Amino acid sequence: MTDQKSEPIAAATGFPWPPVLFVAAIAVAWTLMVFAPLPWPGLDDTAAHWVGLAFGAFGLLAVVSGFATLIAHRTTYLPNRASTRLVTTGPFAVFRNPIYLGEALLLLYGAEITQSIWFVAAALLFVILVTLLQIIPEERHLEAAFGDEYLAYKARSRRWI
Template identity: 65%
Template sequence: MTKTTTHVSPGRANTFPWPPVLFVAAIAAALAMSRLLPLPWPGLDDAPAHGIGLGFGVVGLVLIVLGFKALIDHRTTVLPDKVATTLVTSGPYRRFRNPIYLGEVLLLFAGAEITKSIWFVAAGLGFGVLITVLQIIPEERHLEAQFGDAYLDYKVRTRRWI
């Protein structure tokens, strides 16, 4: 289900593309901290734990790809600093309001398993907080202004994260 706007845009969510910048910064910070202040890996180093960690990465990649695909299929922007022209509520957006950002957090958690660095867990949590404050909350205000009751109804029935 989608709703295309036909009125003048109330503006965009942000003028700066926070998501890719924060994601790259989270990876860089985790790698730097892993090197400068290595901490012991608290997890198990066995096949089930490794499978779960890699599973986070696979699910994260799937959410990101399907999230972008849904946006492209509905001909709305994939750029976080541009005006949304369509409210996408299908694909992974049926279950999550922010599947791409959730996928990025899961990739950071998978990075923890791959590198055996707890700093990737910290980076994932930090990314989640910063993306919520700097992108998701302004994005939600933008979508509410852009799509009104359609977005409010979607927001009630769909979780922000999980």
């Protein structure tokens, strides 16, 4: 973990894409589930159900521990604010985006508990859009703010899984 360089670095984005995309994904999936239901192609067995529950548990753990780690390091957890510290501990030691990963897993958990394929589609769309609209600009921001230290972190951690 390092403090930001002395010159101010602009935020990665001016809009809080991840929470908006997450809520929109839930709303769209739920609306489509109600008004245009599709048959659930998944297995209807105990093992598949436990996998879905595990997605939910790991997703919630990733989101909560990601926020807690950012708060503990006294840097922003708001995606439209400039980072003041490079956080490389907790879930960030393995994944560069544990909160976004957790949100994608929660959408897959939503698919299991509702038996709606629309939540799987929403998870896929969320991953694509959050990568394009937030993660890529965020990576450029962190490289500008933390330079070689961020590049070294990027080389040893995963963007998603």
